[in-house]
Amino acid sequence: MARAVTTQKKIMWTALAWAFGLLMFFPILWTFLTSFKTEAAAIADPPVWFLFDWTTENYAAVQQRSNYPLALMNSIIIAVGSTILGILLAVPAAWAMAFVPGKRTKDVLLWMLSTKMLPAVGVLYPLVLLAKWLGVMDSRILLIVVLMLINLPIIVWMLYTYFREIPGEILEASRMDGASLKSEILYVLTPMAVPGIASTVLLNIILAWNEAFWTILLTTVDAAPLTKFIAGFSAPEGLFYAKLSAASMLAIAPILIMGWFSQKQLVRGLTFGAVK
Amino acid sequence: MGNINLKQVTKSFGDVQVIPPLDLEINEGEFVVFVGPSGCGKSTLLRLIAGLEDTTSGHIQIDGTDATSLPPAKRGLAMVFQSYALYPHMTVRKNIAFPMKMAGLDQATQDAKIEAAAKALNLTDYLDRRPGQLSGGQRQRVAIGRAIVREPAAFLFDEPLSNLDAALRVGMRLEISELHEKLKTTMIYVTHDQVEAMTMADKIVVLQAGVIEQVGSPLELYHEPRNKFVAGFIGSPKMNQIDGPEAQKHGATTIGIRPEHMTVSKTEGLWKGTVGVAEHLGSDTFIHVHETGLMDMMTVRITGDIEARHGDTIYLSPQMDQLHRFDAQGLRIA
Numbered sequence: 001m002a003r004a005v006t007t008q009k010k011i012m013w014t015a016l017a018w019a020f021g022l023l024m025f026f027p028i029l030w031t032f033l034t035s036f037k038t039e040a041a042a043i044a045d046p047p048v049w050f051l052f053d054w055t056t057e058n059y060a061a062v063q064q065r066s067n068y069p070l071a072l073m074n075s076i077i078i079a080v081g082s083t084i085l086g087i088l089l090a091v092p093a094a095w096a097m098a099f100v101p102g103k104r105t106k107d108v109l110l111w112m113l114s115t116k117m118l119p120a121v122g123v124l125y126p127l128v129l130l131a132k133w134l135g136v137m138d139s140r141i142l143l144i145v146v147l148m149l150i151n152l153p154i155i156v157w158m159l160y161t162y163f164r165e166i167p168g169e170i171l172e173a174s175r176m177d178g179a180s181l182k183s184e185i186l187y188v189l190t191p192m193a194v195p196g197i198a199s200t201v202l203l204n205i206i207l208a209w210n211e212a213f214w215t216i217l218l219t220t221v222d223a224a225p226l227t228k229f230i231a232g233f234s235a236p237e238g239l240f241y242a243k244l245s246a247a248s249m250l251a252i253a254p255i256l257i258m259g260w261f262s263q264k265q266l267v268r269g270l271t272f273g274a275v276k
Numbered sequence: 277m278g279n280i281n282l283k284q285v286t287k288s289f290g291d292v293q294v295i296p297p298l299d300l301e302i303n304e305g306e307f308v309v310f311v312g313p314s315g316c317g318k319s320t321l322l323r324l325i326a327g328l329e330d331t332t333s334g335h336i337q338i339d340g341t342d343a344t345s346l347p348p349a350k351r352g353l354a355m356v357f358q359s360y361a362l363y364p365h366m367t368v369r370k371n372i373a374f375p376m377k378m379a380g381l382d383q384a385t386q387d388a389k390i391e392a393a394a395k396a397l398n399l400t401d402y403l404d405r406r407p408g409q410l411s412g413g414q415r416q417r418v419a420i421g422r423a424i425v426r427e428p429a430a431f432l433f434d435e436p437l438s439n440l441d442a443a444l445r446v447g448m449r450l451e452i453s454e455l456h457e458k459l460k461t462t463m464i465y466v467t468h469d470q471v472e473a474m475t476m477a478d479k480i481v482v483l484q485a486g487v488i489e490q491v492g493s494p495l496e497l498y499h500e501p502r503n504k505f506v507a508g509f510i511g512s513p514k515m516n517q518i519d520g521p522e523a524q525k526h527g528a529t530t531i532g533i534r535p536e537h538m539t540v541s542k543t544e545g546l547w548k549g550t551v552g553v554a555e556h557l558g559s560d561t562f563i564h565v566h567e568t569g570l571m572d573m574m575t576v577r578i579t580g581d582i583e584a585r586h587g588d589t590i591y592l593s594p595q596m597d598q599l600h601r602f603d604a605q606g607l608r609i610a
Contacts, residue, residue, distance in 0.1 A: 177426065
């Protein structure tokens, strides 16, 4: 039964939703505004909103002081690389757990997720030592592998939930039709799971893009992605809010634009297959 | 091609044995129907033959070679599923082509076979549509087309008509029977619908709790059911089964009489009762009779129409030569 909603109520809820949305968006808006202010205007008290002298000098300064293209390239390679590697490993794992579950499948899934509860810093030392011993500190490959491992539980979980929605009879039909395991996964399962895989890829790229702990600790210059790039502006010489804001805008812009264009897929991804 | 032999095949899920040791021989070109109530193991048996489930013990031979441990793809069988199980992301053409693509057939052969199958199944106009744009009957035809092009040693059907509406079901039933006449390939068909079993089968396998109760032609099962279960399961409406003194008169623990093997009179007859419900089908009338003192409710089937109202007294007389007798174990007394 449709509930009667008065116009008044509708207006109230709409206003509330907008207010909440703006509240969530405010930090990004403020960063955006600050990035166009002079350092003096950035720390002005009371704060100025829109009526200040708009300047792009911060962006120029940021470009001069550090290598934005390199950081951007590193971010892209690390985020995309770790995602592709993760998907390649997670598809067979999720297939096995979804379609040929064993007695311990549920336990394995929970255990995988429980590793996300471990404080990352707990494995910092072993990881750094290992990386040094292998001679891969400050390399893209190290970050690709580490971020892949960090996000693998989530990728497997997401794919597992999507795969579970695919009727097993269709895979059985492909087996009857003479498909090998490889053909079954390649021609039947994967195409049917494309929406799910796309959501997983998007979410994972964002997670990898935003990951700051490992990317900052395991890189110095060569493999430093945008997180390190921002961190570089927040330190020793005191706080330069305007430049920090400009750097932040540069760092989040690519992912923000990607997110904007893939909203629908993302929502599906974030609800973890809950919508059927 | 198309001999299937099951020798002492068993299947257990954990500690539960769903198929106790079972032997079955299916001959080349036969249309065999597995029938039984839900949960009787008929689908499991089909899946064992298909290779979608592993046997717990025993052997399955297909055309003389041991197929027990072969994967489904290597057994040379084709299966049509209840849910159709079409590939939703492929067009009808690609669905039908899939098994040939897996077999590595060249494009020209594939195209020729697709055209032939589509023509035979009235799918020519739908080849470029996706399964989602087809009706239930069309989807089922695509599933059959996908099976035909494989030229299998045997077709396996797992309740293929259950998802269709009644009218369509009758049509598809005929189509599958005609397909069998034309191809002469072995077909194994699972259903819980005894009308499908009776109308389509050369040989019916009646299953209960994983055990084969009887194997035989439809009319063998109808006229000479081996036990009370088969007697009750084959035939519609169900056979009336009477225990007690009335059965003892005939030297049996239970006697059975089919609804169509009784005559009805308003004045005289062997058994007296009152009319409960009369169902008029036009061609036939089913009368459900209470208070016979023999069993809860007796059903009688009269050809044509007859006037019978609730509460009327009615007399029933069985045709004595059509009486079935069963012993204390429920087995037929010859």
